[in-house]
Amino acid sequence: MRITFAALMLLLFLTPARAGAEGPARAGAIAEVISSQIEAFSDDDFDAAFDYASPTIRGMFGSPERFGRMVREGYPMVHRPETLRFGDLREARGRLWQRVIVSDAAGRVHLLDYQMIETDGGWRINGVVLVPAQEAGV
Numbered sequence: 449m450r451i452t453f454a455a456l457m458l459l460l461f462l463t464p465a466r467a468g469a470e471g472p473a474r475a476g477a478i479a480e481v482i483s484s485q486i487e488a489f490s491d492d493d494f495d496a497a498f499d500y501a502s503p504t505i506r507g508m509f510g511s512p513e514r515f516g517r518m519v520r521e522g523y524p525m526v527h528r529p530e531t532l533r534f535g536d537l538r539e540a541r542g543r544l545w546q547r548v549i550v551s552d553a554a555g556r557v558h559l560l561d562y563q564m565i566e567t568d569g570g571w572r573i574n575g576v577v578l579v580p581a582q583e584a585g586v
Contacts, residue, residue: 461565475537478546478564481571486550489519489527502565508572523576525552527558535559545581 481500488580494516499504501515509515516544535547546562559579564571 460509475534475546476572478537478544479534480545480579481564482562482574483532484546485533485573486526486529489516490529494519500573502572502573503574523560525550525556525558525580526576528553530555543544551567 482563485497485500488494488500494512497519498509498512498515498564501509505515509518529547529550530553531551533549535549537544537546538544544564546564548560548562549557550560551557561579562573563577565574566572
């Protein structure tokens with residue numbers, strides 16, 4: 449599963465204005481980080497996937513192996529997605545959230561909210577929340 453350059457460009461043009469004045473550039477950078485991490489998961493490259501996690505997440509798990517085990521067991525739809533799409537990038541209570549829509553091998557659709565933070569090393573993933581179907585309107 450790979451996100452194409454065209455899909456990233458489409459994201460830039462569809463990102464809502466509330467993502468801020470620098471919205472398109474920021475949205476593209478965030479999408480690149482999330483896509484790269486998911487691609488690393490798909491390749492079982494947990495070292496690379498761990499690099500996209502925030503310092504807080506890295507500290508919680510301590511190692512790429514423990515982080516990879518958590519993703520395989522807790523977020524199998526992220527470990528091996530069939531499809532990947534980006535929804536809204538929004539700010540809520542001072543935090544930046546990227547909605548991600550994935551489908552799993554069985555064709556089930558899952559909505560996830562990725563909390564993103566900007567670090568000296570660029571954008572990093574600071575947590576992922578599975579959006580319950582009733583909240584998502586699914």
